[in-house]
Amino acid sequence: MLTLEIDLCQLGASWRCEQQELRGAAGYLSPLNHPMTRTRMNVDHGVWRIEITERCAGTDSLLVEGDVAGIRFTAGTGGVCPLYLIVDGSVLRGSWNPADLLSWVSPTRLVDAAVTRLLTRRQRYSANTMFDGLCKVTERATVTADLNGLAVAYPEPAEHVIQARELRVGAExxxxxxxxxxxxxxxxxxxxxxxxxxxxxxxxxxxxxxxxxxxxxxxxxxxxxxxxxxxxxxxxxxxxxxxxxxxxxxxxxxxxxxxxxxxxxxxxxxxxxxxxxxxxxxxxxxxxxxxxxxxxxxxxxxxxxxxxxxxxxxxxxxGSGVAPLPPDLPSWLGERALDAMPDLDANIAPxxxxxxxxxxxxxxxxxxxxxxxxxxxxxxxxxxxxxxxxxxxxxxxxxxxxxxxxxxxxxxxxxxxxxxxxESFQFVMERAMRRTGRLMIEQMLDDSILVDGGYVDRRPLELLRDKLIRDRAIPRLLYDTLAVERSLQSVRHAQQRNGMTR
Known part of the structure; x- marks a missing residue:
């Protein structure tokens, strides 16, 4: 619900409210300007506060509080527009759009469990993203930023109805x-x-x-x-x-x-x-x-x-129905991803x-x-x-x-x-994989961040390429692997284009 760039070494500098933004020598915080959001800002003797809430009875919110010691970000329950944060040196950057922060991540310094979740379609709700250092502020969590980096504090688990009840007579x-x-x-x-x-x-x-x-x-x-x-x-x-x-x-x-x-x-x-x-x-x-x-x-x-x-x-x-299960692990999953499988539930939100x-x-x-x-x-x-x-x-x-x-x-x-x-998009995905899947596998066999990093095994990938030539069947998790590889390649390409290497 906002973008920001702040030098954490200058938190003691003065701040001012200026055209719906908070600005100072340390940097800026710019709340999202949309008819569905409401922003309140306050600066008082070196302590400042921004609260952004969703209008029309929405439940999303973000509270940002700062002083000379650090900055605290606390999310509401809605999770509509989570904030992403990263610290690069002494500079804290944040955005509701994770793509805004990809200039400051490394396409090769990755969080093994998070990458494996994506490759195996076993996603978890967590502050961790697949990029080391890039943090998501999950619902009700508080993330503190200071010169020591980012610290995540998850909330207590929410209570739920644990079993169905009988309806009263005449209930509607x-x-x-x-x-x-x-x-x-x-x-x-x-x-x-x-x-x-x-x-x-x-x-x-x-x-x-x-x-x-x-x-x-x-x-x-x-x-x-x-x-x-x-x-x-x-x-x-x-x-x-x-x-x-x-x-x-x-x-x-x-x-x-x-x-x-x-x-x-x-x-x-x-x-x-x-x-x-x-x-x-x-x-x-x-x-x-x-x-x-x-x-x-x-x-x-x-x-x-x-x-x-x-x-x-x-x-x-x-009853006797089969519980939904995640897809079988892809044959091309590499040793590094296999080693991360026991950690898929680590550091997940409550x-x-x-x-x-x-x-x-x-x-x-x-x-x-x-x-x-x-x-x-x-x-x-x-x-x-x-x-x-x-x-x-x-x-x-x-x-x-x-x-x-x-x-x-x-x-x-x-x-x-x-x-x-x-409604089903299965045919759309199969058409896309037949049209681009084999070419993208060829590109991975030429140059792959996932293969080089040990997340994908090269030999099964070669066999998969050959199989796609002979067989119309599309492996279930092919899309997931190609999506992760394409994302990593896009980050590396942008950084090389801009003369940056991380």
């Missing part, structure tokens, strides 16, 4: 859910000064949120947007999106996901564009969507993220009020929204809604029955509430 969970969701979106819908848009994928989660938005605010002609996939699944998805838009009176736009494939030349993840690996999987297509929303005047995008977590079943509730998986999605995807001037809001990622759903009997959560009933009562037919197919 759909109505209660609808009221709670309406309370969450009402401040947004009532904010006439904001230009709103909703993402609709054709799925239950985003349809539920869009329905609540239009019901509560009486919004006419609300803008909506989504990615369209190809094939029969895409036709079904398009029909559902059209039905949702028609029923709710939305002004819809769509972007073809296949027209903007992952790793497309000149896109946000080209080698020429320094970027962080843990970002949007379909960044190329979503960037086009975000660009069009921005050009259309949108300032806030309301999404359906968090729905899967609300409807999740506990392990004991799955249980949060909202699901950790939603916070990881926010950290990965939200910087791209904000780059386009769009503030992302996920009403389903709400602690009150989560407590309700954690308490509901399994039957209401299994197969998202609660959402299906909510949408059915809103007048949607079976095509929306019980679709024959669900």
């Amino acid at each position: 969970p759909v109505s209660v859910f609808g009221r709670l969701l309406a309370q969450r979106v009402s401040p947004l819908a009532a904010a006439e000064e904001l230009e709103l848009a909703v993402e609709i994928s054709g799925g239950l989660d985003s349809a539920t949120v869009a329905t609540s938005m239009t019901r509560v605010g009486g919004l006419v002609g609300l803008r909506s947007a989504g990615l369209q996939v190809d094939g029969g699944i895409g036709e079904d998805q398009g029909a559902r999106r059209a039905a949702i838009a028609r029923r709710l009176g939305l002004r819809d736009l769509e972007v073809s996901a296949s027209a903007y494939l992952p790793f497309a030349a000149g896109g946000p993840r080209s080698v020429e564009n320094p970027h962080y690996a843990d970002g949007d999987v379909y960044a190329e297509a979503f960037d086009q969507l975000r660009l069009r929303l921005h050009d259309g005047g949108a300032q806030v995008v309301v999404t359906g993220f968090g729905g899967d977590e609300l409807m999740a079943l506990r392990g004991s509730e799955r 249980v949060s009020p909202v699901p950790v998986s939603a916070l990881m999605v926010f950290a990965a995807r939200n910087p791209a929204y904000i780059r386009y001037g769009l503030w992302p809001v996920a009403p389903l990622a709400d602690s009150g809604l989560l407590r309700l759903c954690e308490s509901l009997p399994v039957a209401w959560r299994r197969d998202k029955a609660l959402f299906r009933c909510y949408l059915g009562r809103a007048g949607f037919d079976q095509r929306v509430t019980h679709p024959d197919t669900v």
Whole structure:
């Protein structure tokens, strides 16, 4: 929610509030200027304070307090826009966009556990990033910066409902859910000064949120947007999106996901564009969507993220069903990554009020929204809604029955509430891997930071390249490896271009 650059050797210098920024001989702190944020600043006898909060009943916040001894950063519970920090010498730098700080990291000094999490799709919510020294301020955490570096203090774990409860006779969970969701979106819908848009994928989660938005605010002609996939699944998805838009009176736009494939030349993840690996999987297509929303005047995008977590079943509730497991380890994983496997759960943040998986999605995807001037809001990622759903009997959560009933009562037919197919980007990813995967593997066999660092084994990578020539099957974790390698190469390329070596 802000950017900053401060010489920690000059913390005793005077500070002043100047045009919504805090400035002094030591440097500056510049809060994000967006209609969805509110900033308060105060300087008093060498002690200063900045508090940035999310408007319209949002839960994200950042408190920054400084004095001659150091600077303390404390995040709120929302996790919408986490701050990243790095100390280089005596200079502290920070930004809501991790890409802003990549000039001060080394593409070869990496955190083994964090790299391995990305390569194996076993991400964790942690202050650690894959770059040594680059720190993320996780929800409710406090990070202190001084001449000794950065120190992270995690909060106590949040409490949750540990088992489902029986409903009272006559209880109406759909109505209660609808009221709670309406309370969450009402401040947004009532904010006439904001230009709103909703993402609709054709799925239950985003349809539920869009329905609540239009019901509560009486919004006419609300803008909506989504990615369209190809094939029969895409036709079904398009029909559902059209039905949702028609029923709710939305002004819809769509972007073809296949027209903007992952790793497309000149896109946000080209080698020429320094970027962080843990970002949007379909960044190329979503960037086009975000660009069009921005050009259309949108300032806030309301999404359906968090729905899967609300409807999740506990392990004991799955019955004979198989618990979801992470993918098998890729055959090309190197010794250094294999050695880091026991450390994947080291230094992770405690249980949060909202699901950790939603916070990881926010950290990965939200910087791209904000780059386009769009503030992302996920009403389903709400602690009150989560407590309700954690308490509901399994039957209401299994197969998202609660959402299906909510949408059915809103007048949607079976095509929306019980679709024959669900939206999937599998074909988009497979097309991207067939088009660029083999070439990117060839480039890795020529020059690879991951291979040189021991995170990827060269011989299995050669076999994988040969397999892609003969076989149309795409290994599940190929994308993840290519994404990390491309990110590291982009950092090294930018530093070499600027005459920097780290």
